Amino acid sequence: MSPSITTSSEANGNVSSATARAAASAAATAGAAGPQPVTMAKALNTAMVHAMQSDKSVLVFGEDVGKLGGVFRITDGLMATFGEQRCFDTPLAESGIVGMAVGMAINGMRPVVEMQFDAFAYPAFEQIVSHVAKMHNRTKGKVKLPMVIRVPYAGGIGGVEHHCDSSESYYAHTAGLKVYTPATAADAYRMLREAIDSDDPVMFMEPKKLYWSKDLVDLERLREDYEAKADRGTSMEGRAAVARSGTDATLIAYGPSVPAALAAAAAAAEEGRSLEVVDIRTIVPFDDETVAASVRKTGRAVVIAEAHGFASVSSEIVARVQERCFHYLAAPIRRVTGFDVPYPAPKLEHYYLPGVDRILDAVDDLQWED
Template identity: 65%
Template sequence: MTTATPAAGRTAAPARKPATMAQALNRALHDALAADDSVHVLGEDIGTLGGVFRITDGLAAEFGDSRCTDTPLAEAGILGTAVGMAMYGLRPVVEMQFDAFAYPSFEQLVSHVAKMRNRTRGAMPLPITIRIPYGGGIGGVEHHSDSSEAYYAHTPGLHVVTPATVEDAYGLLRAAIASDDPVVFLEPKRLYWSKSDWSPETPAKVEPIGRAVVRRTGRSATLITYGPSLPVCLEAAEAAKEEGWDLGVVDLRSLVPFDEETVAAAVRGTGRAVVVHESSGFGGMGAEIAARITERCFHHLEAPVLRVAGFDIPYPPPMLERHHLPGVDRILDAVGRLQWEEG
């Protein structure tokens, strides 16, 4: 078995043409397939069509049907056969078409993917990457907008990663595929068309899994977020300047492993923290993060750690989803409740 290594230092001059997250993910898959013969991509409609979000566009044409395979329409079967492929030494990358369509594969994920290394005392690791477009904000009808990260993060044996930028989409997906542990790779589908001046010609950079990054430093309070909520938090931080608040923003990037040090350091610097995510709050990532901040930073805190999350309701129909998704105002409201001293 060979380990994927990034095709570092592309020689072509940087074109600096804006690229989307979708293109960065496509490039990451392309480069992983080119770098390592054991990498195989499989999923529904990912061959001829290139995936419903076109993330696998052109891969079947370039690498052949056996490296980028249209499977029968059955998610447990896709992940279950990926387990067998990984048992034999291949490095499968699975695409689940939508968040809520991944649930049939939950038993394979929890009972086998997450546990195989452990139950075989390390003899049978499963280097599988499970790509799942997740979250709302694209006007999807029922079952197309779930945020399922807490289910996965609660399962020992899985890494759970979610990029929020075009650059990270490339770097984290390459790292996920190269990882010898199974990685649930959550792609914020409303950021698929977000752009940056990253381009496929930019020297490739693999981001380590498990490290959060401070996207914005601030002195008043710290917003802790990930994936689809990062742009909302950055917008809120910008708007907060009018209120006289200087907000920092931490992008977790990896929910498991969870980078406590970066989060704790940022919160100690401000004494106030708000965790922001669009999945439901009850029993969610925010609860875990708030508890850990309290355990680690209690004497630095000026106010209870607050959460801004989606409501504890089934994901709403598209015409009502804007009321559910945490927006700038709801984040600023929470910041306002961080027990600021009068005057």
Template identity: 75%
Template sequence: MATEKLTMATALNRALRDSMAADKSVVVFGEDVGPLGGVFRITDGLSAEFGEDRCFDTPLAESGILGMAIGMAMNGMRPVVEMQFDAFAYPAFEQLVSHAAKMRNRTRGRAEVPLVIRVPYAGGIGGVEHHCDSSEAYYAHTPGLHVLAPSCPADAYGLLRQAIASPDPVVFLEPKKLYFSRTEADLDSSVAPIGRAAIRRPGTDATLIAYGPAVPVALEAAEAAAQEGRSLQVVDVRSIVPFDDETVCEAVRSTGRAVVIAEAAGFASVSSEIAARVMERCFHHLHAPVRRVTGFDIPYPPPKLEHFQLPSVDRILDTVDDLQWEDS
């Protein structure tokens, strides 16, 4: 396989470029995504290559951006829109949950909405309020939406290609702090199916379940635990909706212990749902209650304090140590 070391930003840019080259109905638009190439340069070069009729800037009006995209999707286009930051997407929330998510059901399947909403999301970049939200629970709670969160360049490419090809609306959450981290990837054979989790690291003592920006932290914690003689398995959820119960629960049953890791606040969260699903399906295999390491239930803190809010290796290892090992 031809692997190369590249960033998630490059992988996303290539996914957009390849999708646009393969299908003339794919259009990309949003705030500053045209000649500038996006705040994070994810759309760099697309306007020059495909023309400003297929990659173009919009006014600062998120509701209008998504409303236009829904109409285009219902009429044969495949729009890919960018909400410049996670919390900037909220003005478009009504369009998303009331129309994009419900259109197929409302029309008894006659109207599809093949739409991708790209959202640079989560913390870890020293951003201020409105720039570091983990908003996945809002979208995951809405039937009719797919919600994806890649953690590496290969999955960013594969999942975005799958999302653009999907007949359903997809919220595509891109971890900002991972945009420029480099890893080896083979994009030519990178296929990350929607609805399938991945085992990132084998282990026998406990299972760490994470997605998006929490996956590298989980892997770092597993490496640190190995130095202390403890074997931790790491599962990357990848697809929040639809959720891969089979892979996740099989992994938990194999170790008998589970810790769910996420940056978002813990109350009424995706991590809550994962913990509940694991407890319901794996109860007789568990040696200890399912535990969680999440952000705190507070508004996102100022940049100098965000390291307290984010899950850390120490917090994960402390939680693993509390999994009733003496009772196994």
């Protein structure tokens, strides 16, 4: 099935001139030469622009993603640039959004849908678990499901319950789903492009408190590098990154917890302790090799995550590291996570979220006297 494509803003008289100007501004910024301060929000937006330019089967839809550009403006300008057939608003019905995406993916499209907020995705959970995750296996590989479900997740924005859940463990536990979570603008661009190009469904978990964090990034160079690697059939999928080198202990983090881990490592350095930071990047598939190599080098590890600690991704990481590094460990692996309570009120979230002090307390407890 090949959709009819409209790529001109002139075909959309109902798109506001302000949105059209935003799209033009975004395109100009994306085309600027050399590394520039780029937000994660901008990197994600540009990744979708480039993917939609490169492949006419890619389309974006969800609640308020069209005219408004999304609650966090991640899809800003896409409707103006590509038309309402390729970026459009849907009713407030998450199960319907995902169900429609399943049908589109089966019929040759590459839908990218937004769940708006983490806990808003729960009405679509049955669709995700029963159909999105199982379609490829159910059809003995005959039917692929190339679709991306973007989920702004985790806390740190002063939001209330239902707006700050860390729901990655639900999806990581569900066989058949890939689970990505970037922590930098450059990774956000590359990983979203990889997710859109994947023939398997991807839960793309976006740390919303990092949307406006900035890194020096050359978006055009990123595009050239990514597309060159894609042409060669090479991918960085499933590869963790050593975000900071160290020798005394390893801090293992992903998504929204990576900046806290880096801040803790910087604080520890002032006290004469060298901490390595590993950014998981993709929870599924998981890079055991990079994580285990770091822990074998340092002999100690702390896993950091905003999500609840019980029956979580952090639990799985501890288990995998222990199985692979038992004889190298000088102390039990520690975890610093969100507490096992519903997400607290905004004024209390700083007590709940893993911070530098809690991380350093865990590091201090790694049996250094031995």
